[in-house]
Amino acid sequence: MSRMRATEIPTGKKQVSFDLQGKIAGLAVVVMAAGLGKRMRSKQAKVLHRVAGQAMVLYSVGLGLRVAGDRVAVVVGHQADLVRQVIDRATSGMSGEAAIAIVEQREQLGTGHAVLQSRPVFAVGKRGAPSNYLILNGDTPLLQESTVRELLRVHRENHATVTVLTAVLEDASGYGRVVRAHSPGRGVSRIVEDRDANAEERAIREINVGTYVVDGEFLFSALEKLDPSNAQGEYYLTDIIHLAAEQGRPVAAVVLDNPDEGLGVNTRRQLAEAEQVVRQQIRERWLDAGVTMIDPASTWVDATVTIGKDTVLYPNVTLEGTTAIGEDCVLRSSTRLTNCIVGNGVEILDHCLFTDSHIEDDAHLGPFVHLRPGVVVRKKAKVGNFVEMKKTDLGEGSKANHLSYLGDATIGKGVNIGAGTITCNYDGARKFQTVIGDGVFLGSDTQLIAPVTVGARAIIAAGTTVTEDVPEDALVIARVAQVNRAGWAARRRALQVGVDRETTATRLTKKQPLVSKGKQAKKRK
Ligand code: UD1
Ligand code: CA
Numbered sequence: 001m002s003r004m005r006a007t008e009i010p011t012g013k014k015q016v017s018f019d020l021q022g023k024i025a026g027l028a029v030v031v032m033a034a035g036l037g038k039r040m041r042s043k044q045a046k047v048l049h050r051v052a053g054q055a056m057v058l059y060s061v062g063l064g065l066r067v068a069g070d071r072v073a074v075v076v077g078h079q080a081d082l083v084r085q086v087i088d089r090a091t092s093g094m095s096g097e098a099a100i101a102i103v104e105q106r107e108q109l110g111t112g113h114a115v116l117q118s119r120p121v122f123a124v125g126k127r128g129a130p131s132n133y134l135i136l137n138g139d140t141p142l143l144q145e146s147t148v149r150e151l152l153r154v155h156r157e158n159h160a161t162v163t164v165l166t167a168v169l170e171d172a173s174g175y176g177r178v179v180r181a182h183s184p185g186r187g188v189s190r191i192v193e194d195r196d197a198n199a200e201e202r203a204i205r206e207i208n209v210g211t212y213v214v215d216g217e218f219l220f221s222a223l224e225k226l227d228p229s230n231a232q233g234e235y236y237l238t239d240i241i242h243l244a245a246e247q248g249r250p251v252a253a254v255v256l257d258n259p260d261e262g263l264g265v266n267t268r269r270q271l272a273e274a275e276q277v278v279r280q281q282i283r284e285r286w287l288d289a290g291v292t293m294i295d296p297a298s299t300w301v302d303a304t305v306t307i308g309k310d311t312v313l314y315p316n317v318t319l320e321g322t323t324a325i326g327e328d329c330v331l332r333s334s335t336r337l338t339n340c341i342v343g344n345g346v347e348i349l350d351h352c353l354f355t356d357s358h359i360e361d362d363a364h365l366g367p368f369v370h371l372r373p374g375v376v377v378r379k380k381a382k383v384g385n386f387v388e389m390k391k392t393d394l395g396e397g398s399k400a401n402h403l404s405y406l407g408d409a410t411i412g413k414g415v416n417i418g419a420g421t422i423t424c425n426y427d428g429a430r431k432f433q434t435v436i437g438d439g440v441f442l443g444s445d446t447q448l449i450a451p452v453t454v455g456a457r458a459i460i461a462a463g464t465t466v467t468e469d470v471p472e473d474a475l476v477i478a479r480v481a482q483v484n485r486a487g488w489a490a491r492r493r494a495l496q497v498g499v500d501r502e503t504t505a506t507r508l509t510k511k512q513p514l515v516s517k518g519k520q521a522k523k524r525k
Helices: 056-067 080-091 111-116 145-157 219-224 239-246 268-288 488-510 516-524
Strands: 004-007 027-033 072-076 100-104 132-137 162-168 177-180 188-192 206-215 251-256 318-320 336-338 353-355 369-371 382-394 399-411 422-424 434-436 447-449 452-454
Touching (some): 027 056, 027 111, 056 080, 056 132, 056 145, 080 100, 111 219, 145 206, 145 251, 162 188, 162 239
Parallel strands (some): 027 132, 336 353, 353 369, 369 382, 382 399, 422 447, 434 452
Antiparallel strands (some): 162 206, 177 206
16 A cells, blocks of 8 residues: 555564455454543543544444454443443444454553453354454544555564554654664564653654554463553553564554544544544545535535435535435535435425435425424425424325424325414324325315324315314315405504503503403494
């Protein structure tokens, strides 16, 4: 790979079989995710903080699953149950994946101690011990799979015992520094943590990213030998490098060409930095895949979203969670979709907010539509200005174009929902269903008092309050009959001034409520 330089140190050792695209036989993964992350100043465990909508730990776990031919262990500790849940939820849909084993580190005694907790997962069983371990920090979300594969390639090429990923930074403060030998090869001799470093070591700008490949036979025997006599009183994983070098074992290193990728998130500032970088990577990925973004900088796409070819995203579109958009869609400005499935050829106009909903091909929505969880908008259906829907299935080609609330409803094909239609689905205690058959015409300002069923092809006159089921093909009118009184309005206007004066005076003296005004006016007439 051209983006990195490898540094060496060869000796003879065993071979691992590599498949550069898929999983690597004999490779196990350990993800360290037990720390609290004090420097985040948060109630939430650091690895649960999200980058581009995805908990940080899932970047490392996902990467591990993509490369590991053997087991993947995740070491949890702080908020162990929550971290476990997040991992379970993210990986539950995956079929035939290498099993993830979650192990607990009850006390956070350091990264070396964390990895040691995973030992039982890899105890020799049917499969035998892993040939190599890939060890990942849970707080390096920018790390790329191609880099990890390069690290493995270099490890194999050099028959190394440990191979470490490094980066050269302008400001290396906070990171472990890579101390290299003075001998010609300049091999890595040890890593010194920021807090243990002397002035000379602090001046080193090559840092440890926190990604390692370690020989299967060496790892746990080395971890057993760790000594916590350092500034933090912790068992440092990084000390295994010194142990290997001391024993004359080969230690190799890969230096990142793009140091951004090595960012370790310890603070909110670094979290914000990671967010910017990941967002940009995601945008570039979808642009490369054939998605048009009118203004990429204001287009926000979560890590877990997918978008089809020739879809056009206008400024300020936000796509979150498990949202999947089809091909040839247009999403106009200031629209946010969370966990939505959108078919092909869908047009969504400006200022829409959709959550946990499903929109089929060629549907047309917006502007100003609110879809709350559980909505299905079928093919070629139209949902227009100021319509709110919840747990509602709007049938193929049906239209709800203006100012409606549709909740807990099943609506058939080719239905017209008149402006201002309301499903009255809630009686103050419980929710009820509304069912509307195919081809129904609901006039404007219809109220449907649920539970209620309207039969196919029925016509509901404007302003009707539907309280009972309607048979198929019926016409329903339920509203007060109209009364016209000739000249009444003019007479009322003529009286208006006097009435107002008298009413105000009466209210001031007798404290009568203003509602009596109409009655008084009538009496006078
Ligand atoms: C670590 C490295 C440092 C490197 C840096 C890169 C060590 C001793 N230091 O430092 O050389 O430059 O990462 O970002 O490894 N964790 C546990 N259990 C623990 C302690 C930590 O699971 O007892 C986990 C954390 O949740 C985190 C990871 O290990 O995901 C790294 O821990 P952190 O405290 O962030 O280490 P750094 O000080 O950044
Ligand atoms: Ca860190």
